C-alpha cells in the first residue's frame with residue numbers, strides 16, 4: 181500500500197479503495213444471490229420440464245404400443261379365416277415389411293411352437309418356446325406385452341402379441357412382433373428423435389425394472405434394483421407421473437399403462453447448477469467493461485476531490501507557500517483553504533510581533549541588546565568593518581533622585597529617540613542596559629566615529645529634557661575590523677567610556693585594538 185509523504189494513506193487511495201471494495205462486494209453479493217435464486221429456479225424448472233417430457237414420451241410410447249397392437253390384431257384377423265402355413269408366411273412377411281414396426285414377426289401355435297417367421301432366415305421355425313413371456317402370451321389368450329426376454333435367436337426382445345382365434349372361436353396360438361432392444365429398432369428411433377436436450381437421460385423400464393430403452397444404449401438390458409438411486413422414482417412412476425431429486429439426479433417420470441412400463445427423464449443436478457454458474461459468470465464478464473469504466477470514473481473523481489485537500493495539506497506542511505492558487509471547486513475544500521489562509525496569516529503576524537518584541541526595548545522602542553547581537557553577527561558574517569560607540573548618562577542616579585523614576589524613564593526614552601534620529605538608517609542603535617546605549621556604525625573609521633561621538637555629546641547636552649535642566653553623557657569609541665574579536669572591541673569601547681567618566685564625564689574617549 182502506498183503512503184503519502186506524511187506517512188498515512190491519502191484520501192484518493194481511500195476513496196478508490198472504498199470504491200473497489202463496494203464494487204467487489206456488490207458483484208460478489210449479486211453472484212451469490214443470483215446463484216442461489218437462479219439455481220433453485222433452474223432445479224424447479226428442470227424437474228417440471230423433465231416431468232412434462234416424461235409424460236410426453238409416455239404418451240408417444242403408449243400410442244406406439246397401441247398401433248403395434250392394432251397391426252397385430254389386423255394380422256391375427258387375417259389368419260383367423262385362413263391359418264395355413266402359406267398364409268402365415270405371407271402375413272408375417274407383409275407385417276414385417278409393410279409396417280417396418282418390428283425387427284421380426286413370428287406365428288406361434290397353441291402348443292407354443294413357432295410355425296412361421298419373418299424373416300425366413302431367423303432360424304427358429306419349429307422351436308418350442310419355453311420363456312415366461314411366451315407362456316404368458318399363451319396363457320392370456322389376449323393381447324399381451326410381456327416382459328423383455330432373450331429370444332431363442334439370442335436377442336433381447338420385447339414381443340407384443342395378439343391371439344389368433346378361428347372363425348368358430350377356437351384358440352390357435354398367437355402372432356407376435358419382436359423389437360430387438362439392443363439393435364436398431366423403431367422404439368429407440370421414436371424416443372431418440374424426441375430427445376429434448378442433450379443433458380437429459382431418457383430411460384424406459386419394464387414392469388420388473390429391466391431397461392428397455394436408455395439414451396446410453398449400452399445400458400439397455402440392465403436391471404435396476406431397490407438399491408439403485410432411481411428405484412424410488414421407478415416405484416412412484418408405476419402409479420402416476422411426477423418428479424423428484426434422487427441421488428444427484430433431477431428425475432421426471434410417467435407410467436406407460438398399456439405395458440406397465442415407466443419412462444424416466446433424468447438430468448444431473450450438478451450440470452444444472454454448473455450451467456447457472458456459467459450463465460452468471462457470463463453476465464459478470466459482459467458487465468466487466470462497464471465496471472472498469474465505473475472504476476476509472478471513480479478514480480478520476482477521487483483525484484478531483486482529493487487534489488485540493490492534498491495541495492492544502494502540502495501547503496500546511498510547507499508553510500512558505502501561499503494558499504490562493506489551490507483550486508477549490510467544492511465547498512468543504514474552499515472553507516478549509518480560507519480557514520488555513522486566515523490561520524496562516526495570523527501565525528505570520530504573531531511570529532513577526534514576537535520577533536519584533538524579542539528584539540525591541542519596550543521603553544525606548546529602539547533595539548535591545550539581543551538586537552545588537554544579531555546586528556553585529558550580520559556585520560561580522562559580511563566582514564563589514566564598523567565603529568562602536570558606548571554611551572552612558574552622567575550622574576543619572578541624581579536625575580532619579582531629584583525628579584523621580586518616571587522622569588528618569590522619560591529622559592532614557594528621549595535620549596533613545598534622539599540617538600535613533602541622529603544615526604543613519606542602516607546604523608544599529610540599541611539600549612544595552614539601564615542608562616547605557618550602544619551604537620554600531622558600519623563602514624566608519626576612527627576619525628568619523630570620534631566626530632560623530634562628539635556631535636552626539638554636544639547635541640545631547642543641548643537637548644531639552646525638561647524638567648531636567650541638562651543631561652550630559654560620556655562616550656567610549658572603538659573600531660572592529662575583520663579578524664578582530666567582537667568581545668575585545670566591545671570591551672575596548674567600555675574601557676574608553678570608563679576613562680571618559682574618570683576624566684570628568686561629558687566627554688569622548690577612544691580605545692583601539694592592537
Ligand SMILES: Nc1nc2c(ncn2[C@@H]2O[C@H](COP(=O)(O)OP(=O)(O)OP(=O)(O)O)[C@@H](O)[C@H]2O)c(=O)[nH]1
Nearest residue numbers: 572573574575576577578580585586588589614615
Ligand atoms: N528611571 C530609571 N532609572 C534607571 C533605569 N535603569 C537604571 N536606572 C538608574 O540609573 C542609575 C545609575 O546609577 P549609577 O550606576 O550609580 O551611575 P550614575 O548615577 O549615572 O553615575 P555615573 O554613571 O557614574 O555618571 C541608578 O540609580 C539606576 O536605578 C531605568 O530604566 N529607569
